[in-house]
Each structure stands twice: as C-alpha cells, then as structure tokens.
Amino acid sequence: MGLSQALNASLSGLRATQAGLALVASNIANAETPGYTRKTLIQSSATTGLIGTGVRVEGVNREIDEYVQRQLRVENSGASYASTRAEFYQRLQSLLGTPGSDSALETVLSNFTSALQTLSTSPDSYSARTGVLSAAQALTQTLNSTSNGIQALRADAEAGLSDAANAANDAMQHIADINRQLGGMSPNDAAAAALKDQRDSYIDQLSQLMDIRVVDSGNNQVSVFTTSGVQLAGVTAARFSFQPLGTLTPNSLYDSDPSKSGVGTLMLATANGGGVDLIASNAIRSGRIAGLIEMRDQTLPQAQSQLDAIAAAMASSLSDKTTAGTAATSGAQSGFDVDLSGILPGNTFKVSYTDTLTNTQRSITFVRVDDPSALPLKDSGDPNNRVVGVNFSAGMTSVQNQVQAALGGYFAVSNPSGNTLRILDDGAGGSIDIGSVTATKTMTGLSAGSSELPFFVDGPDFYSGAITGQGSQAVGFAARVSVNSALLADPSKLVAYQAGTAAGDSARPDFLYQQLTSSSLRFAPSTGIGTAASPFQGTIGSFLSQVISSQGEAASAADRLSDGQNVVLNALQQRFNDGAGVKIDQEMANLLNLQNAYAANARVLSAVKEMFDLLSKI
C-alpha cells in the first residue's frame, strides 16, 4: 500500500481509458462498415489481497444477439430465394409482352384468326391470302422468339448457378481460413473480434446462396452445414463444382443420370475425393441457388412446354385428319378395316370397344413409335384408355403381331392386304364388341383433296408429335415451328385443296378458322394446366388465356412472396442492428465519460505527484 500503488492504479486507469477511447474511435469510424458490430471493452478491477490495485483490460466484447443472428440467416436464404424467383418471373412476364400490345402472343394469335376470317369471306383475294400467311409468320416468330427468350433465361439461370457456385466456394474458403486463424487466439482478443466479424459476413454471404446451419463448436470455431447435414466449412472447406453450358435448348433438360443430362449440375467435392450431386439429392432447398435451380429445371421448362403445347395444337389441329375404319366381318366376327398407309411416327389409330361382361367402354390408342428405345411408352394411368406404342419399321406383319399382343385374345387382328389392318371381335354375344376403329394421320400434301394441310411445320419436317428415345417432337416445337415454305411459295394453296378448286371456294379457310377458334382440343397435364385425371380441354385461345392467367398469377405471387420476405428480413435486420449496430449518440456519451475518466485519472496522477513532491521536500 503506498503512493506508488495509487500511481500504478491511476496509470492503469489512463491505459484503460485510452483503450476505451481507441474502441470508441474505431466504433465511430466503422459505423457504416458492413459486418461491423459494436465493440465494448471488457475491464475488471485488479486487486491485491483486499485492496484494488487498478483496472485491467480483459478484452473486447462483440455486442451481438446470436438468436436474432440465426433467424436472420434463415430469412436471408428465404429472401434471396424469393427475390431470385421474383426476378425471373418478372423477366418471363416481360417476354409475354404488354397485355393487348401488338407483339403480345394473344394479339398475334387473334390477328391470325382474324386474317383467316377475312380469307374465309374473300378466298379469292390475293391480299387476304398473303395477309393470312404474314399473320401466321408473325405468330410463329413470336412463338420462336418467346421460346428463345425462355431458353436465354434458362441460360442466365445456368450462368447464375455457376457464379453462385464460385461465390459459395469463395465464402466457404474464407470461413475455413478464418477458423484456422482463430484457432490459436483467445476469445476476447480484439483481433479475434474483427476476424469473427469478417467470418459472420462470409457466413451471411453463404446464407444468401443457400440454406445453411451454423454450429458453434467452441474455441472460436464454427462449422457450416447444409440443412440436410453435409458439412460445407469447418477447418477445411468443401468445394462446389459446376460445369455450365453456354447455350440451352428446350431439349437440354436436367437428368440425375449425368450421361442424359443436358445442363450442368452442382457437385460437392468431398474431402475423400468423392462427389455428391446436390441437385439430385435435393440438398439445397432455399437461397439463390435453390431459386435458380427451380427456375432452370421446373418453372421455365414448364413455360416452354406451354408454348410447345400451343404450337403443337396449332400444327396438329390444322394438319391431322381422322378417318373412320370400314366395317368388316368374318363369319360371326365383326369389326373394322383401317388403312394405315401414310401414318407418320406419332400418328395414332384408336380401337374403341365395349367390355360386355362389365358393360364398360374402353379404348386403346396405338401410336406409331419407330424408335425401339422409346418403347414401351409410359403408362397413361387410365386403364380404360390405354396408349400403346407400335413399331412400324419391321412391316405390317410385325405391326399385326404387336397390335394383337396389346389387344389380347378376344380380338382377331389380321392384315388382309397392303397397309390395311383388320381388327375383329369375338362374335356377337362374345366378351367384347368393337364400336369403332379410327386412324388419325398428319396430311403432308397441300392439295390432296382434304381441307387439312401441313400449315405449320417443324423446320424441314412435318409435325406429327413423333416420340423417339430423345423425347417427343413436341418438346421445343415452339422454338422451331414455322409456316410451311411450300405454302409461302404458293399462297393459292390456302384455298385450293385439290386440283381445280374454284378461287372463291371457302371450304379450306372455313375449316382452318373453325379448327383454330372452335375445335376443342386436349392439352397434356405436363403443361401445368389441368391434371392427368381431367386434362384441360378447350380451344387454343382459351388455353392461351389459361397459360397467361396462371403465369401472371405465379409471377405476382412470387412478387408478393418476395416483398413479404423482404419485410421480415428488414424487420430482423433492424432488430439485429439495434443490438449490434454502432449508435453515434451512445459513442459520444461514452467519449464524454472517457474524457472525464481520463481527466480524473490524470488528476489522481498529479495529486500523487504533488504528494511525492511534498515528501521529497521534507
């Protein structure tokens, strides 16, 4: 106990005040620095025995509410996921055009039907004919460009995934590096606090990209996992790899089998050199990456399939002709002959019959599928309306056998001549009665005597909805659909359905107009409109209106979700900032305190000095 002790105590006070002052200065300087948390000084009184011998600076404390921080990270992923979706939906909306504008799909479609209506009134008018063709071209061009726009969006999502993978790698690497640096430091080290701020900032970046779980493993260390439990960063960092494809077509779709996949996949390289496909294992459920994957693999392909369905409906309804089979009998058996010449891959013939035991109407639709790798076709899911693929490449005998095998023993299938197939029942009073056999074929000639014509074609090929091992011809048809060039070369074929058709004969224009505006078509549930049990049935116009309606609703829902997420995120951010942010007024008040404390300590020091002076004068 002595004056020197008081001197030391006041010196420690000066040191502590200086440290406090430095902290205040640093807090104020970093008030607007992202990721910076307010630091406070941890100090304790130094005692010797029962007597205080000064003040000791223990370290620096980060003012942080860890509960809010955890919640913030979850919402961060959610908000980032929602805003990614909203952003892509918004861009998809702009592809569909301004409602009612000249370039909107609905407008070009109704321009086309109006042009057909004009042609139907004046079939002989050359300008009405070219009017139909130019309206049809505008329609196909709109479908093409909208399809290309959708694929460009998918390519953007692909590039976005690549960027996200790199950003995630960067963040994980930094987290691991900082974890290692922090390994040897004390928790209250001022340098450690700064490093933790940095590490939190990287974790926040990662949480924007994907949903993560952060576990504090003590000793300044944190481990980052995916919500499904795969470790991303600890002392070492995992690595994502992603091989993006520059251009995407409607046919390049994701498949968990890498040899079939047409797009890049997100692989996580584990420490032992193995890899986990994060998309196949559905490991990422939120954040920007999940949003991009959803857009690339679900939302945008579905939008594409809606356009494809419109294009396919336009092409098929104008080109496909259904003819009924002719009645045939053999002894007690009765049935139908159906002519299968000219049937293209994808064309169908349908056997409708009554099961007399249960009095049930059934039908089997046979589809020409010449690619053996596409056979057998996927089950239609409806036992009363089966769909069966038939390979025509080996000739009619083979077709006969395939049809016989699919129909079963109650039917007798034969090939009386040429391409005719005869399908007979098991006689009156038997187990089945055949009601009808019809064949639907795509017309390939412009003036073959029927109103149907291949108005829209698939590049150089006719569109018949062929199914091959690579998929259906319908996939991406909207990107390829064009007006038949033979028709463009000879617009008179819009009227002349056979040689010698009079110039004013409106039979074909009437047919085209009717098909587009009144004929009720069935649309596949893969378009997202309608279900397998009750598929959407309606005109092309009503389907388009459904598409636009559902796309618009999805986009505005995505927008609302994103807005809602941002509100939640902002509120949390505010709360977090209230605890962790630098408040200038508070720092100023601290500054005054520290000034006072410094002055007081200095006063003590000078008092001790005076006392030492007094002592030395004695």
Add this chain to the structure above:
Amino acid sequence: MSVIGVGAKSQSMVQSLVDMRAQLDALQQQLSSGKKATTYAGMGVSRGLGVGLRSQLASLGSYDQTITMVGLRLNVAQTALTRVSAIGQTVKSAALDAGTLNADGKTVAQETARTSLDELLDLLNTKAGDRSIFGGRATDRPAVETADHILNGDGVRAGLSQLIDERRQADLGADGLGRLVIPPAAAGTVSIAEDAAGSPFGFKLASVSSTLSGATVTGPSGSPPSASVSLASNPTAGQTVSFVFNQPDGTTQSLTLTATNDSPPGPNQFTIGATPDDTAASLQDALKTGVGYSARTTLSAASAMEAADNFFNVDTTHPPLRVAGPPFASATALTAGTAADTVTWYTGEMADDPARSSASARIDDSIVVNYGVRANEDGIRNLVKNVALFATVSNDATDPESTARYTALATRTSAALAVPPGTQKVDDILSDLASAQGALGAATNRHQQTRSTVSGMLDTIENVSPEEVGVQILALQTRLQASLQTTALLYQTSLVNYL
C-alpha cells in the same frame, strides 16, 4: 440482395425512401398510360378474363369487317338482279306486241331484246371489288360469256344461232315435213309415220281422230309410230279428221282437215272425190300441205325453243346438247357439245350443291349467311335463254309465213318469261339475298351491344381511374416529403452537433 451491413443502419431508411420513389414512378406511369400495368402479373386476378375479352373484341372486329364486305357484295348483287328482273319484264311485254319485221328480219322488240341481252350479260358479270358475284365459287373469272360469243360462237366453237339452225334442219327434215313420212294414198288409205324410232326430232304422232263416216283410224302405234285413215266410203262435207302432233318443246300442234265438195279445196280442206280413193288422194295432199305449213311455222319456233334449252341448260351433269351431224336433216340423236366445239354460255362454277352455299360468311360465332349466286340457276338461266333466243331468231321479211313463225316464237318467249308457279324466279333469289341482308343488320346491332359491354368490362380490368391515381400520387407525395424532412431532422439531432 446486397451484403448485409450490420453497421449500415441508415440503409433501411434509405431503402424505404427509394421504395417510395419507385412507387411514385409506377403511379406516374399508370397516370400517363391509363393502364394498370405493363405485364400480365400486374393486371390482377382478372388477367385471364382480360385475354378472353380482348380476343372477343378482336373477333367482333373481324365479324364487323366481314359484315361490311358481305353487305357491299349483297348490295351489288341485289342492284344487278333487280335490273335483271326488270329486263325480263320489258322483253316479255315487248314480245307480246305484234311487230313488223324490219329489213334485217327482226322486229323492234327483237332489236331491243338484243341490247337487253348485252346489258343482261354485263350485269351477270358484275364484280364487287375484284370478285365476280354470279359465278358461284369461281369468283376470279367472268360468270358468263359475251353476247357475241353466245349468239354467234367464236369461230371455232358454235354459238346459239348455229345450234338453232342445226336443230331446225333436224326437226324439219330434208323434205320439210317435220320428219314425218306421208306416202301417197293407196287403196283409200292415207298413212302417216315418223321417220325413225326414238329420234328426238320433228313432229311426234300424238293422236288421230276422225268424224268421217266410213273411215277407220288405226294407230298411232308401232315403231316407228305410224297411223292411217282408211276410207271405206266417201264422207259428207263438213266432217273432219284431226291429227295431233307433239313438238320438241313439249307443245302440241293439231291439224284438222275438213271434207268439202269444193274443188279445189280451201286451206285445211280436202275434196270429196268420186270414189273413196280419190278422196283419200285429196286428203293425203291436204295433210302434206298442212304438215308442211306447221313445220315451217310452229315447229320452227318449237325447234328454236328446244335448241335454246339444249344450249343454255348446262350444269355439272348437263353439257350443251347439239344435233349429231352433219348431215343434220337425217340426224336421229343429240350429242353432247364439247368445250372445243360449242360455246358454254355460263363460265362460272358448276356444282351440285345449292347455289346460295357457294359463298358463305361467318358473321357471328354461330351464324353463317349464305349469299352465293350462280348465273345458271333456273331463274336467271330461263331469263337469259328467252331473251337470247328472242333476240337471235330472224325471219325473212319477204316470206309470207314469217309473221306466223314470228308470232309462234314471240308467244312462246313471252309465256316462258312469265315464270310458271313452282319454278324459280329471279325475285326468289332476290328475296334470299334480302334475308341474308337482314341477318347482317341484326348481327351488327348485336355486335354493337356486345362490344360496349365487353369494352366496359375490359376497361375495369386493365385501366386505372385517373382520379384514383391522382389521389394516390398526392398521398404518396405528402408521405415522401414528410419522410424526407424527418430524415433530415433525425440526422441533425445527433449529439455530434452539440459537443
């Protein structure tokens, strides 16, 4: 999302100011464009309905265009057909007047008919815009040939005049007896026979009747049909024998010969001679003279009528018919004229379906009006046929029989132009077109009502009310100003400023 700055406390405040500014921009855009949004997403839940309504408006627009176009065609067609009908009336009444033949062998009425024919054919070639309206579906070419080609042919192909002439030769025969054979009387019997079985030409024996005492009539029977009158004893004066002949155009001509004691006998009389054989010889002579006169007058007119019918009655199953020849005088059959040797007056579309359905227009979702007309429809064809026939037949002014021949023709023409009930008239076509016109008018009214309803509904879906947006802008402006002022105030009231 930017990097979250935990220290960046001013960010959220700035963000809300930016949001308000963006909202203000959006409202300003709504106010200037009048539309709720530029994307379907911004249209609200009725966006699907909006698509449907816009397409309904578009189809109403094209229906209205169709109605205007079809209305124009109907007007043109009706004007032309009204005039066609009037021409028929004019020619019909002119034909009734007894005319005198001019030097060129035609009456004034015939000259008028000739100019009427030109006008008629011109009317039938009427176009609405670029479209022939009387040719059914063949709208890209004239519906009928020119009057000159129809009447006189074009050098290679024969016209109506030539067909009439050929038919006249075939009907009258080389000896001018209308293809009847009247051999000299033998054993008190006068016989008369057609020259060939099944020939369509000349007189056909319909019946023979007699009040002659002591006469036996047999026939007409056999193939070719023949009839005879046998006189067992002489008749008394005033007793008659009548022959009735069918003519090619379906009319009948009767020849009644009266017994007289005068010698020589007057027209259509025969002298009762000393013996029945002498009487029969006189009867044969009178019969021959009477048949010859009828052949040159009524049969000629009937022949011309039938020739015109053969020429004009063309459709998918009927080519123009002409006499198989030469030689024509002994021909016994008709043959189909080909496109190479005979003019086909109607050049439009020939089809079996009703003419009206050869042009149809959809004027509403479920209403189709049929308004096609073909110039070879019965009503128009009959009119053109008779006017052309009347205009083309000429008679030698110096021939004393010309007047009778002309009268026979004029009576027939006039009767044919007064269309018998049950056959189509031009007026029937007109009334069909008028009912189509009526349907157009009704559809137009309906469309107007639908359009105003649909537009009103669409307005509520896609447009904004300027007043509402104005008020919103005002409210937002107040809020934005207040926020800006408060923000400024907040930054001023920092402890920093008071140290």
